[in-house]
Amino acid sequence: MLAIGLISGTSVDGIDAALVEIYDRNGILSTNLIAGHTYAYEDDLRTEILAVCAGAPRSLQQICELDDRIAESFAKAAIAIKEKSDQIPDLIGSHGQTVFHRPPVMPKDGKTGLGYSVQLGRGAVIAELTGIKTVSDFRVADIEAGGHAAPLVPMLDLLLLSHPTKHRVCQNIGGISNLTYLPPNAIENQDQVFGFDNGTGNVLMDMAVQKLFGVSFDNDGAIARQGKPDIALIETWLKQDFFDTPPPKSTGRELFSPAYLEKCLSECQHLSNYDILATLTEFTALAIAKSYRDFLPVFPEEVLIGGGGGRNGYLMERLQDVLAPAIVMHTDAMGLSGDSKEAIAFAVLGYLRVKERFGNLPSVTGAKYPVLLGKIFP
Numbered sequence: 001m002l003a004i005g006l007i008s009g010t011s012v013d014g015i016d017a018a019l020v021e022i023y024d025r026n027g028i029l030s031t032n033l034i035a036g037h038t039y040a041y042e043d044d045l046r047t048e049i050l051a052v053c054a055g056a057p058r059s060l061q062q063i064c065e066l067d068d069r070i071a072e073s074f075a076k077a078a079i080a081i082k083e084k085s086d087q088i089p090d091l092i093g094s095h096g097q098t099v100f101h102r103p104p105v106m107p108k109d110g111k112t113g114l115g116y117s118v119q120l121g122r123g124a125v126i127a128e129l130t131g132i133k134t135v136s137d138f139r140v141a142d143i144e145a146g147g148h149a150a151p152l153v154p155m156l157d158l159l160l161l162s163h164p165t166k167h168r169v170c171q172n173i174g175g176i177s178n179l180t181y182l183p184p185n186a187i188e189n190q191d192q193v194f195g196f197d198n199g200t201g202n203v204l205m206d207m208a209v210q211k212l213f214g215v216s217f218d219n220d221g222a223i224a225r226q227g228k229p230d231i232a233l234i235e236t237w238l239k240q241d242f243f244d245t246p247p248p249k250s251t252g253r254e255l256f257s258p259a260y261l262e263k264c265l266s267e268c269q270h271l272s273n274y275d276i277l278a279t280l281t282e283f284t285a286l287a288i289a290k291s292y293r294d295f296l297p298v299f300p301e302e303v304l305i306g307g308g309g310g311r312n313g314y315l316m317e318r319l320q321d322v323l324a325p326a327i328v329m330h331t332d333a334m335g336l337s338g339d340s341k342e343a344i345a346f347a348v349l350g351y352l353r354v355k356e357r358f359g360n361l362p363s364v365t366g367a368k369y370p371v372l373l374g375k376i377f378p
């Protein structure tokens, strides 16, 4: 089946689109990426999304208009990537844009304790504008089943990246970072697969470099490389609740917000701007390493990196150092594009939905049971 996957992640840098052929041999899936591309948001749209993520007050009318613009941008991305093949795609799986995420808590005082996760860019509009069957609203059903509805990419990692004898971690470093732990032969040992959001990813580094250096990200980590991290300060930051909370857990820009960065910066007044970037980069790497030591049943032999953080050469070096003896490499070394992985995941999750196969892993999200993920707009 030819499918399109679409997502804009927590970096809000643009819409990742993947045109992907999905092969299914008796339930064993494989994929072939035909084209992958990031279609940048218009500047004012990105600014508005970031404002809403940061909690700026907006009327329902304004939220509806934002939903329209995001859906139209997603449809445009689908129409553009569709041109990379002569065939008409059978399906679009569209994650949309997360603008709010509230993890579940223990029910109390008559309240349900359910989480809430809002993705804008409604699938009905995408289906209408493209003429292609669209699956969207992937996170809702897992939330209703008591789960975090995040991360969802572990299903793709399980299907495509399991090794017969090695313990692997698939580590995504986007705006937020998240991992999938795969025991050997994970398809047969599915109950041991788990995953969770394990850190800030790029979001703090991005906000800091914009404020201190006026660029949108620290290309290759060249700025951080010139500084020296303050390890004692990082150790105090790692004592914060999020890092000590056992999985399942999920997070987002609600926690790692502009206010969170301001608090960090207020504790960095003795540091140069280069040292601040080095400190935030080391914090990102050490938060990831701490989560492996605290929560994984077995320290992995291999760590497969995906997401934009994999392009930060300095962060990759720091990860190799703090995750030794694990070997750190890019997911691309396994034949799966790290840049397009999340978009491929939503193409595959869309496929699973139309085949009426479960999309969530309760051992990851904490849901009470497996559920069908997504609503179908024919």
Ligand SMILES: Nc1ncnc2c1ncn2[C@@H]1O[C@H](COP(=O)(O)OP(=O)(O)OP(=O)(O)O)[C@@H](O)[C@H]1O
Pocket (backbone or CB within 6 Å): 008, 009, 010, 011, 012, 013, 172, 173, 174, 175, 176, 177, 201, 202, 206, 217, 218, 219, 220, 221, 306, 307, 308, 309, 311, 312, 313, 342
């Ligand atoms: N050449 C590069 N050097 C350093 N960092 C980079 C480079 N290219 C991308 N990045 C980082 O990767 C980020 C984008 O990563 P990605 O597209 O994986 O995020 P996302 O999908 O929006 O996030 P999430 O996975 O949390 O949903 C950028 O904001 C930037 O911080």
Ligand SMILES: CC(=O)N[C@H]1[C@@H]2OC[C@@H](O2)[C@@H](O)[C@@H]1O[C@H](C)C(=O)O
Pocket (backbone or CB within 6 Å): 009, 010, 098, 101, 117, 149, 150, 151, 152, 153, 154, 174, 175, 176, 177, 178, 197, 250, 251, 252, 342
């Ligand atoms: C609610 C939400 O959008 N969460 C994102 C976010 O960005 C990274 C991390 O936090 C992950 O949990 C998730 O995205 C990916 C695509 C996932 O669900 O696997």
